[in-house]
Amino acid sequence: MATTLQLVDTDLSTVLFDFNDSTGAANPNGVKTTFGIGGALSFGADQPEVVIISPTAQAGGQVIYRRDPLGQMIWSQRFFGVGYDSLAEAVGILSDYIAAGGTLKFVAHGATAVRYVEFEPSRTPMLLNGNELGLFQLLQLNDTPEGVMIALTVQPYMRGPELLATGNPLLNATLAHDFGGTSNRPDNWTWDSTTGISAESIASGLNWGYKYTIADGGAHNLQQTTATGTFASGDVATASFYAKVDAVAGTPQMRPTVQFKQSDGTTNVGSLNSGTLTTLTTIPTCGIL
Numbered sequence: 001m002a003t004t005l006q007l008v009d010t011d012l013s014t015v016l017f018d019f020n021d022s023t024g025a026a027n028p029n030g031v032k033t034t035f036g037i038g039g040a041l042s043f044g045a046d047q048p049e050v051v052i053i054s055p056t057a058q059a060g061g062q063v064i065y066r067r068d069p070l071g072q073m074i075w076s077q078r079f080f081g082v083g084y085d086s087l088a089e090a091v092g093i094l095s096d097y098i099a100a101g102g103t104l105k106f107v108a109h110g111a112t113a114v115r116y117v118e119f120e121p122s123r124t125p126m127l128l129n130g131n132e133l134g135l136f137q138l139l140q141l142n143d144t145p146e147g148v149m150i151a152l153t154v155q156p157y158m159r160g161p162e163l164l165a166t167g168n169p170l171l172n173a174t175l176a177h178d179f180g181g182t183s184n185r186p187d188n189w190t191w192d193s194t195t196g197i198s199a200e201s202i203a204s205g206l207n208w209g210y211k212y213t214i215a216d217g218g219a220h221n222l223q224q225t226t227a228t229g230t231f232a233s234g235d236v237a238t239a240s241f242y243a244k245v246d247a248v249a250g251t252p253q254m255r256p257t258v259q260f261k262q263s264d265g266t267t268n269v270g271s272l273n274s275g276t277l278t279t280l281t282t283i284p285t286c287g288i289l
Contacts, residue, residue, distance in 0.1 A: 004107035005041070005075075007097055012105070012116070012162065017094050019077060028093045029086035036076030036147020041106075045071030045156045068156040070120060073104075078147040095124035098152065106158070115158040122152045169230040169237075175210040178202050186210050192221040217250070221257075228263050239289040245280045252280040256289040 006026070007017040015026045024030040051065035079087055104117040175186040182190075184200040189210075191197060196216025203211055214220065231237065239256035255277045260269040275289035 003035070003041070003109045004105065006105045007094075008103050008105045008116075010103070012103065015105075016097055016102075019075075024081050028090040029082055031079050031087060031090040032081030034078045034080075036078045042074045043071065043154075044074070045069060071154050071156050072151055073117060073119065073154045074149065074151045076147040077150050098122050098124050098150075104152075114161055116161070117158055118155040119152040120154070169226045170224055171226075176202060176208060189222055189224050192223060193218070195220075211246075214252075225261075225265065228265065231260060239275065241287050242284055243280055243287075244282055244284040246282065248281065253277050254280055254287060256287055258289060 003020055005019040006015045007019070008014060009016055017028070018026040019033050020035060021027055021033050024032040027033060046069045049067045049069055050063045053062045053064055079091060082090075098119075099121055101119055101121040104119060106115045106117055107113070171188040172186050175189060177187050178184060179187055181187055182200075184202060186202065195218070197212055197214050197220065199211075199213040201211050203209060237258055237260075239258050241254060241256050243254055245252050256275040258273045261267060262269060273289060275287055278285055278287040
């Protein structure tokens with residue numbers, strides 16, 4: 001296994017430049033890349049910018065405003081494997097990307113979780129160890145162990161993959177559409193028991209979403225069975241909800257659950273996966289599995 005560091009396009013699936021590709025398959029002109037000596041990635045950010053209450057001689061919190069500044073991501077990069085002209089052209093293409101800003105895909109050595117780093121327009125790699133024309137020397141030799149230093153101006157936080165509609169196997173995931181079936185109930189969704197459930201409606205405007213009244217102390221499952229073949233062995237799924245109550249009576253609670261089944265639609269695979277039981281209030285609450 002190895003560290004993955006790639007510059008990707010806006011669709012996140014297209015690799016524009018691979019910083020750790022010893023084959024050169026993903027790079028312009030087939031340029032091979034690895035990290036240089038001491039090439040561990042360094043993520044750094046300055047202290048947060050804060051505004052403090054003045055005067056400060058009082059009890060309790062004093063910070064009234066906080067902003068995280070941009071950080072720096074630095075590493076040593078080697079380019080090799082082809083002639084000088086091809087190396088120079090490939091580095092020029094990379095420089096254009098760096099000057100424009102973009103997105104890096106990062107997977108740490110030994111890890112599987114994908115993280116993305118958004119970087120701002122940054123200084124292009126034209127110097128080596130602070131020496132003018134150092135990049136020329138590096139490329140003319142076609143490879144040097146120390147590599148060239150790359151320093152990007154980055155947003156202060158990494159992020160995970162985007163949640164795209166194409167990656168959501170649920171139909172009518174927002175519970176906002178009712179074109180038929182049970183009146184005022186979201187299409188493709190059913191209750192395992194409707195005892196005590198009434199006044200169903202799908203609201204629009206500021207308080208949009210599926211609303212109902214429940215006057216029963218038992219557990220009820222609002223559920224959907226996805227199409228056969230939605231998941232394959234080894235796939236990972238997440239589930240979440242966003243809910244609130246208009247009026248609190250008793251202890252209204254909710255949690256997301258997922259149950260995998262064989263393609264026959266009846267045979268369970270493993271146990272029921274349940275998230276944390278969350279108590280609902282009049283303030284919208286999110287629950288995640």
